[in-house]
Amino acid sequence: MTTTTQTPMTSAAIQSLDPSAVSALTSLKAACTACEDADNAQGKKGAEEAGDMYDGACQDDAKKRFLTQGKAIIDDMWATFNALQDGYQSSLRPHENVGPRLHQVYADTWVVVGQKIAPVIADVQKRQQQDHWTGAGAGDYMKQLPVQLAALNEFSQYVSVAGAGVETPAQLQQAVFTAFVTMAGGTAQKVQGYAGTETGDRYFQRCAWAANTLSQCVDWFTNNLMTGNGTWQSSLDDHTSQMTSTAVTKAAVLTGDAWPKATMKTDTSKLPTGTDPKYTTPSGVGSVGTDGPITDRGEDAGVSVDDAVPSTGGYA
Amino acid sequence: MTDFGHEERVQESGVVGHSYGSDDRLEDLDIYEALINPHDGQGGSQKRGGGGAPAMMPMGNTGSSSKAETAAAGTTAAGPAKGTSAASAGAGRASGLSGTGGVGVSGIGGAGYGSAGRGADALSGVGGTGSAGLGGLSSGVGAAGLPDPTIDQPGTGTGTTPGGFTIPGVGTPPTTTVPTPTVPGTSSGGIPPITVPSAPGGGGAGMPSAGGAGGGGGASACTANLGVTMVQASPEMLHKAAQYWDDTAKDFTANVANPVGNQSPSSVDFGMMTDAFSPYNDVLNRLKKWSTDAGSEFSAISDTLQSASGGYKDTEDTNTAASTQVATHSSIPV
Numbered sequence: 135m136t137t138t139t140q141t142p143m144t145s146a147a148i149q150s151l152d153p154s155a156v157s158a159l160t161s162l163k164a165a166c167t168a169c170e171d172a173d174n175a176q177g178k179k180g181a182e183e184a185g186d187m188y189d190g191a192c193q194d195d196a197k198k199r200f201l202t203q204g205k206a207i208i209d210d211m212w213a214t215f216n217a218l219q220d221g222y223q224s225s226l227r228p229h230e231n232v233g234p235r236l237h238q239v240y241a242d243t244w245v246v247v248g249q250k251i252a253p254v255i256a257d258v259q260k261r262q263q264q265d266h267w268t269g270a271g272a273g274d275y276m277k278q279l280p281v282q283l284a285a286l287n288e289f290s291q292y293v294s295v296a297g298a299g300v301e302t303p304a305q306l307q308q309a310v311f312t313a314f315v316t317m318a319g320g321t322a323q324k325v326q327g328y329a330g331t332e333t334g335d336r337y338f339q340r341c342a343w344a345a346n347t348l349s350q351c352v353d354w355f356t357n358n359l360m361t362g363n364g365t366w367q368s369s370l371d372d373h374t375s376q377m378t379s380t381a382v383t384k385a386a387v388l389t390g391d392a393w394p395k396a397t398m399k400t401d402t403s404k405l406p407t408g409t410d411p412k413y414t415t416p417s418g419v420g421s422v423g424t425d426g427p428i429t430d431r432g433e434d435a436g437v438s439v440d441d442a443v444p445s446t447g448g449y450a
Numbered sequence: 451m452t453d454f455g456h457e458e459r460v461q462e463s464g465v466v467g468h469s470y471g472s473d474d475r476l477e478d479l480d481i482y483e484a485l486i487n488p489h490d491g492q493g494g495s496q497k498r499g500g501g502g503a504p505a506m507m508p509m510g511n512t513g514s515s516s517k518a519e520t521a522a523a524g525t526t527a528a529g530p531a532k533g534t535s536a537a538s539a540g541a542g543r544a545s546g547l548s549g550t551g552g553v554g555v556s557g558i559g560g561a562g563y564g565s566a567g568r569g570a571d572a573l574s575g576v577g578g579t580g581s582a583g584l585g586g587l588s589s590g591v592g593a594a595g596l597p598d599p600t601i602d603q604p605g606t607g608t609g610t611t612p613g614g615f616t617i618p619g620v621g622t623p624p625t626t627t628v629p630t631p632t633v634p635g636t637s638s639g640g641i642p643p644i645t646v647p648s649a650p651g652g653g654g655a656g657m658p659s660a661g662g663a664g665g666g667g668g669a670s671a672c673t674a675n676l677g678v679t680m681v682q683a684s685p686e687m688l689h690k691a692a693q694y695w696d697d698t699a700k701d702f703t704a705n706v707a708n709p710v711g712n713q714s715p716s717s718v719d720f721g722m723m724t725d726a727f728s729p730y731n732d733v734l735n736r737l738k739k740w741s742t743d744a745g746s747e748f749s750a751i752s753d754t755l756q757s758a759s760g761g762y763k764d765t766e767d768t769n770t771a772a773s774t775q776v777a778t779h780s781s782i783p784v
Contacts, residue, residue, distance in 0.1 A: 299730030299733055302726065374725050
């Protein structure tokens with residue numbers, strides 16, 4: 135009988151990505167602040183320019199309208215940022231240790247158990263070669279060995295399944311964090327880039343871009359990353375589908391959820407000869423962590439001096 | 451010594467009968483074995499019930515290719531006194547071990563001058579005649595495939611086979627008229643001489659039962675006719691195998707069953723992946739049961755092997771003791 139054990143493989147340790155997520159959010163906040171500072175600095179000049187377009191009391195009104203429109207853009211940016219940060223704090227951060235803990239179960243239990251079973255399987259396989267005992271009783275005993283070997287092999291397969299039962303969710307949960315960190319970090323870089331962009335005669339443009347980008351991030355975080363839609367749910371569905379497939383639910387040797395007890399009537403010729411894996415890691419697990427929103431600056435044009443004209447209204 | 455380290459015993463040169471510690475060591479124990487499977491509902495003894503005390507000794511039918519007959523021959527040759535003893539010793543083992551001991555009983559003759567794996571014809575019942583009544587160990591010589599001194603060294607003096615066994619210095623002719631046993635207690639007396647044909651592989655099958663010679667066989671049928679097959683077993687190796695399974699059971703419990711049994715996850719542990727909890731928990735619960743059952747099953751295998759090992763060992767010890775008694779009381783001239 136061919137024996138192929140499926141020992142869960144040791145993988146790199148998983149650690150909480152909360153520090154990375156917090157760091158990414160901090161960077162994003164700093165980038166937003168940079169945009170705000172740049173826009174405010176530029177906005178002062180715009181306000182003066184708007185005031186210069188009017189005389190008397192209208193000058194102050196024009197300045198206020200200009201700055202009010204700019205402040206609305208900045209507030210919108212921060213509101214969006216806070217929505218993203220609060221979403222992380224309340225929805226995702228509580229699961230920061232899920233991945234590490236599930237992975238720890240995988241590494242400390244299933245990998246170790248798999249490693250302990252492997253030599254037992256090898257020994258039983260080797261014992262099939264014994265020739266110091268012959269006769270009916272020996273034949274009976276020797277009939278036990280392939281049954282026990284087949285049972286151990288299938289048990290080993292189920293150990294692998296159990297390992298995948300925690301490792302795949304661990305990887306997926308971790309991938310959610312990775313995706314968030316990637317998204318937040320990438321957005322921070324983008325927003326930081328906005329802060330350094332010369333916007334010409336468009337004011338508060340940087341914060342408008344940042345708000346637009348952050349809004350897309352919040353939508354993606356809320357509707358995709360936290361629900362799994364378009365991200366990890368399909369991989370999880372694939373995982374659960376395999377975990378509940380007949381290959382798993384219907385044991386070939388360990389039938390009736392009982393360890394086999396070979397008898398004289400046992401037909402060893404019907405023992406499974408193959409070791410087809412009962413579980414294959416879903417292909418999408420590795421790519422979930424790279425998921426993220428495709429953001430752009432949007433079409434918002436910020437505020438211009440002309441927007442300070444009372445009759446034309448303003449941004450807000 | 452065999453490859454597996456158990457002793458081989460054969461009668462020493464110049465000694466009629468067996469003496470403990472020197473000449474009854476066999477390569478293989480010709481004893482019926484217990485069925486090792488603890489789950490075989492019929493039980494070995496029921497299946498091998500006929501192995502209690504085969505009575506007939508089809509002289510000349512002790513070829514290596516017919517171990518069963520060899521054993522039967524030895525048993526058959528057993529005289530009333532010793533033969534009964536040996537047989538009963540074996541029979542004692544039969545309980546629960548499917549005739550473990552019942553078999554294995556054989557006449558000394560088979561061992562002493564037996565054809566040792568050769569044609570029965572050559573074997574001449576010399577030994578069988580003289581020391582009838584000893585059990586168990588002798589026929590194993592034949593099974594071990596020892597060379598037949600009457601063939602390889604006809605008429606020679608004491609010699610040693612390539613295997614290191616001492617060959618009796620008796621110039622046993624190919625065709626032998628078995629003299630009336632003179633060993634007290636090994637024969638009921640008045641046994642007519644038995645002429646063993648010299649044709650290789652000859653008369654064994656058609657030979658009259660030696661039960662008359664032994665007188666104590668009891669059973670009327672040859673073991674071969676009972677369908678009993680000869681076995682080869684090493685109690686030491688069986689003991690080691692039992693120990694292996696015992697160790698495996700303990701290790702499996704410590705390294706597999708306990709770690710698996712200690713797992714008690716909840717859906718909260720799966721965070722956002724709660725859908726994965728239920729199928730994992732199902733597999734986990736099955737693994738918990740399997741791992742516990744596996745440890746129990748390995749222990750059961752160990753226990754059965756240990757029992758069988760002990761059974762074989764007891765039979766060997768019994769037969770060794772019986773041979774010692776015969777050697778002490780033997781009066782057959784060398």
